[in-house]
Amino acid sequence: MDMRMIFGIQTMVFLVCFIILTQEWIQHRNRYKGLSFWVAMMICGFAGYTLIALRGTIPDFLSIIVANSLNILAFALFYTGLIFFFKVKAHYLHNIFIVITAILVFIYFTYINPSLTVRIITINITYIIIFSQALYLFICKIKTCQKSMSYIYIINISALIILNIYRTIMVFLDNSGNQDFFSQSIHENIYFIINMIVLMYLMINLAMLVSRRLLHDISEKEEKFNTIFHNAPYAALITEEETGIILEVNKEMLDLLGYERSEVEGRTVFDLEFYPDASSRNKLIEIVRKK
Incomplete structure (x- = not known):
């Protein structure tokens, strides 16, 4: 070459x-x-x-x-x-x-x-x-x-x-x-x-x-x-903003709800009655956004 x-x-x-x-x-x-x-x-x-x-x-x-x-x-x-x-x-x-x-x-x-x-x-x-x-x-x-x-x-x-x-x-x-x-x-x-x-x-x-x-x-x-989330001393979960589908949940939340992980993840916060209706959740989201 x-x-x-x-x-x-x-x-x-x-x-x-x-x-x-x-x-x-x-x-x-x-x-x-x-x-x-x-x-x-x-x-x-x-x-x-x-x-x-x-x-x-x-x-x-x-x-x-x-x-x-x-x-x-x-x-x-x-x-x-x-x-x-x-x-x-x-x-x-x-x-x-x-x-x-x-x-x-x-x-x-x-x-x-x-x-x-x-x-x-x-x-x-x-x-x-x-x-x-x-x-x-x-x-x-x-x-x-x-x-x-x-x-x-x-x-x-x-x-x-x-x-x-x-x-x-x-x-x-x-x-x-x-x-x-x-x-x-x-x-x-x-x-x-x-x-x-x-x-x-x-x-x-x-x-x-x-x-x-x-x-x-x-x-x-x-x-x-993930380490902080799953070892947190308080109940916590992660959801999709638009649909409310639960993506991830920590042990404290599972203990509080009395469910297995498979029974929670994939369902919505409305299925588990976290909110009375969608408008209540939307109001909370707006408050969080402003902060």
Whole structure:
């Protein structure tokens, strides 16, 4: 597969995920603070991979310095977004120093002492550092109740770390001295194809993470409500507003009525003569609404 095509595909993935996450950000930005970082991540990733794909047709400053810096910044934002999204205590400002250091290395080994090998190793080591932080976050920092949604990311990020270690070793052992980024060894081609697939999977799952988190939060709140409802020291029941059908009833209410659960749930409050007529219930509903 052509290298430019790989970067082109990755660019489109960033664009699609940017659109999805922007919609999620508009709806849930106040609930989940990390979304802003992920939207920024997609912008950086899209711009970075686009500039790399254009290498050779635009100035090296854009296709090397700016492009690689944006890509590193993108994954630093990914890590920061995780911290805020899962509301965990972790350091992230040090990644600014990592990004700046990488930029300086890119500048030196692009203009002063040109070396594609050093630039590749630099970006790989930077990725390994950032992804390792994200992996540690998922394994050690995220709450136990949120672990169920994190396993897929642990596998995904672990794969990215292994891939970048593999590439670092292969580049370090390569003595060809090739300075053409788009004309690399078979190892580089293998790396980019697998890396593209893994990154695509990560980006898509990241875009879906908000939905998973919402479902998790709803489930958690329902569980808390059910615990409070069924353990309440007073009689309580839940009904449909329009029909008065009893949806759920707690033990205290069953004891008060002297019925089994199956005899109550599914019937209406009028069947059990809670109200003399529908108008009495409607008046009570209006009073509750006003409060």
